[in-house]
């Protein structure tokens with residue numbers, strides 16, 4: 001159990017005060033729109049796709065582009081946003097553990113929706129659920145199916161917006177199915193013995209790997225906070241790359257990719273990014289990158305790496 005920091009205690013105190021001062025405050029302050037507050041990029045991107053062109057709905061992302069998602073330290077403004085939210089959308093499990101702090105600090109019952117709920121979770125070697133469910137497009141389909149009726153029936157959502165959401169959900173599910181099919185087709189084109197991903201980094205792609213029957217070797221499991229692998233781990237990865245004739249050592253977004261670079265330098269392999277979509281950079285955000293566009297880029301990268 002993590003100890004509460006002074007800042008979190010302070011947030012909780014603000015929450016208690018808010019609960020006392022604003023018990024009847026249910027609507028968001030932002031132009032009377034229905035306010036969906038999201039923690040990280042996967043939750044935000046699903047919500048904004050679902051509510052595209054819904055004039056009466058606003059989706060807010062708490063984690064700024066460019067910010068590391070696991071170790072984020074929420075602010076008092078974030079707590080206010082959750083307090084005022086009509087729906088609070090988060091990943092759950094270890095992906096955004098700070099979400100639970102915000103829910104507690106909001107000081108009232110917040111309507112909440114965790115992406116990881118009701119999905120079949122993969123346990124890591126410590127028996128803890130891996131939270132990166134969105135790396136399997138089929139999981140995102142299930143999330144959209146479960147989320148759509150929740151959002152379309154929020155108090156204040158107009159009939160017109162609810163109809164738009166139904167149409168958006170149908171189109172999104174179709175695009176996700178197409179993405180899933182394209183990954184299936186790609187992996188089927190790779191000989192079974194070559195279906196191995198080597199990561200000189202953390203490995204947030206367990207759901208992806210399991211969905212497509214791909215094995216993996218990584219410097220760290222899940223999204224471990226460790227940053228220095230043992231010499232044995234690095235040597236084993238170097239051996240794997242050499243023995244299996246691996247062309248590309250992967251790293252994840254927001255990584256310094258030092259370990260991937262070391263393995264590449266030793267073996268002559270290339271390095272490349274596979275984007276796990278925890279968050280995007282400011283440039284990616286401004287360029288309108290989405291979960292779909294980033295996963296399509298991953299597919300392209302895999303096609304190049306396994307040619």
Ligand SMILES: [Zn+2]
Nearest residue numbers: 132204223278
């Ligand atoms: Zn992660």
